Amino acid sequence: MSRLVFGVGEQNRFLKNVGSVLKADSDDLGRIVGISGRSFRDWINEKTLGIKDKMLKLSEMSGIKLPVIIDEREEWWSGRINGESGALARMKIYGPPGNSWGRRKGGIVSQQKRKEYPDYYRQLGCPIPRDFNCPRSARLAEFFGTVLGDGGIRPYQLTITLNSEADKDYIQYVMKKSKELFGYNPHVFKIKNCKAVCITYSGVNLIQFLVDNGLKIGD
Incomplete structure (x- = not known):
C-alpha cells in the first residue's frame, strides 16, 4: 500500500470535484473507500496523503482523472523519517544507547x-552465582597447594594447568576433589600443540572465596 503525492492544492481540488460529481459528502466518500469521514477530511485538507488504490477507485467512480503524480511513498514513510530524526536528537543529548x-x-x-x-x-x-563457604580442612588445604603450584587466578576465573600424560591420573583426582569441595565440575580442555590440560573454574564468588582465604590474583 502506497500514498500519492500531488502538487500543492491538487489533492484538495480532486477530492472536492469527486464529491460534487458523486453528490457525496466527506462521510459518504470515506465509507466508499473504507476510512472515517474525519480521515477523509484530512485528505481534503491535505494533512495526509491519499492512499493510491483508494484514490484510483474514486477516479474510476467519478470519471475524474487523477492529478499529475509527483511521487509515490510507501506506507509509514513519515514515521521512519520522524523516528530517525528523533533518535538522532536523543543521541545528541544523551549519547548512543x-x-x-x-x-x-x-x-x-x-x-x-x-x-x-x-x-x-x-x-x-x-x-x-554460587555461594562458596567451604570449611577449612585437609582437602581444602591440598587443593590450595595445587593452585599455588600449578594454578593461576584471574578476577573471574581459576585455571590449573597439568601435564596431559604425566599427570593423567592426577587430573582426575583434582577434578574429583574440587567437585567434593565446591559442588560442581570444572571445564577441562587440552591445550593445542603441547602436552597440557587446563582445568578451569569460573565464578566471581569462587575467586572471592579463594582471595578471602589468602590466595592472590595472578599466576
Missing part, C-alpha cells in the same frame, strides 16, 4: 537482583 556506562550500570543492577532473588532467577533459567 548501550554505551559503556549504561551497560555497566545494567550489569551491576542485574547482579544485585540475582543475589536478592536467586530462586526467581533460577526459574527463569538465568545463571546464578
Whole structure:
C-alpha cells in the first residue's frame, strides 16, 4: 500500500470535484473507500496523503482523472523519517544507547537482583552465582597447594594447568576433589600443540572465596 503525492492544492481540488460529481459528502466518500469521514477530511485538507488504490477507485467512480503524480511513498514513510530524526536528537543529548556506562550500570543492577532473588532467577533459567563457604580442612588445604603450584587466578576465573600424560591420573583426582569441595565440575580442555590440560573454574564468588582465604590474583 502506497500514498500519492500531488502538487500543492491538487489533492484538495480532486477530492472536492469527486464529491460534487458523486453528490457525496466527506462521510459518504470515506465509507466508499473504507476510512472515517474525519480521515477523509484530512485528505481534503491535505494533512495526509491519499492512499493510491483508494484514490484510483474514486477516479474510476467519478470519471475524474487523477492529478499529475509527483511521487509515490510507501506506507509509514513519515514515521521512519520522524523516528530517525528523533533518535538522532536523543543521541545528541544523551549519547548512543548501550554505551559503556549504561551497560555497566545494567550489569551491576542485574547482579544485585540475582543475589536478592536467586530462586526467581533460577526459574527463569538465568545463571546464578554460587555461594562458596567451604570449611577449612585437609582437602581444602591440598587443593590450595595445587593452585599455588600449578594454578593461576584471574578476577573471574581459576585455571590449573597439568601435564596431559604425566599427570593423567592426577587430573582426575583434582577434578574429583574440587567437585567434593565446591559442588560442581570444572571445564577441562587440552591445550593445542603441547602436552597440557587446563582445568578451569569460573565464578566471581569462587575467586572471592579463594582471595578471602589468602590466595592472590595472578599466576
